[in-house]
Amino acid sequence: MLSALLLFLAWSCGVLAVVARAPDSPFPAAAAERRAVQREILALLGLPHRPRPPSPLKRTAAPLYMLDLYRAVLSDGPEPRVPLPPTEHEEERLLSDADMVMSFANLVVDPEEDPSVFHQYHRFDLSRIPDGETVTAAEFRVYKDFVHERYENETFHVSVYQVLREQDGRDSDLFLLDSRVVWAAEEGWLVFDLTATSNHWLLHPSQNLGLLLTLESQDGEQVKPRAAGLIGSRGPQNKRPFVVAFFKATGVHLRSVRSAPGHKQRTQNRSKTPKHAAPSSQEALKLAEAAENVSVDPKQGCKKHELYVSFRDLGWQDWIIAPEGYAAYYCEGECAFPLNSYMNATNHAIVQTLVHFINPDSVPKPCCAPTQLHGISVLYFDDSSNVILKKYRNMVVRACGCH
Template identity: 75%
Template structure:
């Protein structure tokens, strides 16, 4: 059975010697990034422990089980374009492509760079066809924002509606498309104008309406989330069915259906604590001038010089970065994680012994600690080979409500190792 503590250490890739031995016993170090990171099939208990620990690192209370896994509808395609933008920021090349032109604008890219998480929401306010004929001059939208995690602030929110080219008698006209917040349903409906745009009938593409202020209000006061209403008028004030102007509804082509997207940023950052494998470094007494009682400074220098002659480390055995690929597919999560299928986490392993050569990227403290270890090895341990530079990854996945979430996770990939 693989201990939970080991799995946690694997993900953050902290590699002291005991951890490295366990990793070599349980994990393959294949250079092929698409290969499995497991040498053998997981036992069911091991799989459950790994899933539980990785879900905890991802900040999820349980494994999502979305009812719908449509990846070629408008919201997942837009989110996949955002994902490609996110991994480009991390200097990775896009591994996933979407059909048609990119849906992400420059403004969306700016929103993304400032966000920790992005969530898309499907419209729950569709009317059936009979009621749609009754409400022919407007369209209803309702989005469940209860999935937004506590502590997250909406930095930007958008309603995105696709407009097709109009071939009818309105072809050379303009329309005003307005989006209202529903303030009251009964006894008489009250509306508040949020955003409006003037579009040409011949225009084609995504219309984007700003919902930032309203979304934050709904997050704080969920009982006041009564939905949105979209209305359309000609230049002469004539009200039209939005379908007549080419506005695609939720019964239209899957890749053109309307959706809402919110960019979120944590108002208070709570980092998962990871116990350092070298937490006992400072248990020994301070010995700044004479590390061992009864040993003169000249004897210390002689002992250090002798140690340097016999303890030179082969660069192949010194502290450095090693291959480690974590596969979400091997965990059976391909039904809810859209991208990536896995990621190269890497880990640090190797000797940190005197003398610490330049390729070991040692801190000044590690150099001093190494010297003291040779003088008094019973009291002061050797430095630990550990990450000196960590980068994040972005994960795109469905939640239980089939909303699509793009989240950035810090400190998941080792970029450099050194002696600490």
């Protein structure tokens, strides 16, 4: 496996050129070089710094759910696409529209068993959302176990409230967000809509006072959530409540382009080059004769080459959940006259090749560059151990051609 050990980033022929070490070379030994590589890739991923989650290895409910979403968005590669369960078809629609999905762990630890408490209190920190992202949907998810004792054949009315104001000596002011009826024998995740509330909390973080969950029997009596099978923050890690939000970028943020040494000089020299007219009849005859005698070795022509970027080699396995790396590929090869069909040349590249053949000193050859790029999805922890699934465009070369 070729480890993607990037030495520098340079702009060549209008595309970002990535130079890799030999397959058997170790990761950059120099600390400064290693940090430079990490900074560049973090910038590509839109991260200001390397996340350092406090406890990234916990297999809690949120990471497991997010891993299912990650598998669902895979369309190719070593892992096959995994469809979501039938009850999760809405997530497939949200996934296709979202640029980013983020889960939030519950910040509140349930108190020890208290006979006077008939509710669950939850709070989630939404302040870690990156700038430029808008919530398109948000869900509060609570797991319900099968109840086979006292309430076996009963139904419950589950309500989720937004805490508007906390007051000493009396109940908090609440606003009903969502509710549903569940059977005692029902088992699985209960999903409550939190879209409007999450957007309100983003605009007014100081008003994020949490959520309150209550239960009533069919007779209107209060029921303890745990007695009805609802799992709180003291339950098994893979069943603890969490919030998941889907985001859409509000604008496109482009990184500044830094030219490689000498690029500016080449541009200036080229700008002074006189324009050339289309080939004359005599020159066209010369081209026709040359085309019969010139043949380009397909092995030397413009094509896609192997390049694998390993997140593990970068030392990021503690915060990137998946993938361990990805096949980025790169384009390299000759774009020489005549441009054969396998070179996937543009019309402009064909004309430029003809002019270069006649006047090689004044007009350069076309460049071998990507003609088709695909994206990847990365699942990772942030500094607060929240889990983020983000799509990154134009990360994988699918096809090359002469430009």
